[in-house]
Amino acid sequence: MGNLERFKQRRGLVAINGAMGLIVILLIFQIWLLSATLEAFLAGHTGAVLPAAIFSGGVFLGCLALNLFVTRVDHESRKH
């Protein structure tokens, strides 16, 4: 493996680590959102349920996009 390949690999790994960090942050936010929504629902406040579901869906799409990015970087960095 040449220097260029090694550099490309290391760069890919940094990108993947960054994307994974973002996914973790989004997931923590989503866990909080779910628990807050459940708490509000059990307290009888249903007004927040629809916006929370929309937000949660958006966060999931964000995670999906980051996952696709990780997959793409993974494939591109591992071409030998």
Next chain:
Amino acid sequence: MSLFRNPSKEPLWKDEFSVFTSDERYVSRRQFSKFLTLASLGMFVGNLWILAKAYFAKAASFPSVAVGEVGEIPVRGVKLFAYPTSQDHCILIRTGEEEYVAYSQKCTHLSCAVYFSAKEDRLECPCHQGLFSVRDGSVLQGPPPRPLPQIILERDGARLLAVGVKGN
């Protein structure tokens, strides 16, 4: 960029178990990010489930049920009953000569049965020392996040009727 693998490419086992040691870091990270994304999907499904429960749940019906007679219990005395179903245990408290209040007996923290402390003039949950006001069921102390659901009472002559639940 595609969602699915191209079957004409390398077989899955070659992709997942690379012969190159340096590739292992990639495989583990890719699989972990896939797991995190699935966890995110689970959270989203949870939110959708709450949404479905909020919009499609049947409205609870509250029949008019006689729960006791006026003067049946002494002042600062209690009577237990079930409302609106036989599974929903409630507590009727006579707080004054002509004053009655009733609450769900289920603590809003972890569903232990609350009891009336005549000495302290409050409802107490023995599990985690949650205290509720006997006036309106509001939380005075402890971990319960919400007030006790209050049973709406009406008087029909000498009978006390439960006709609804407030804050359920």
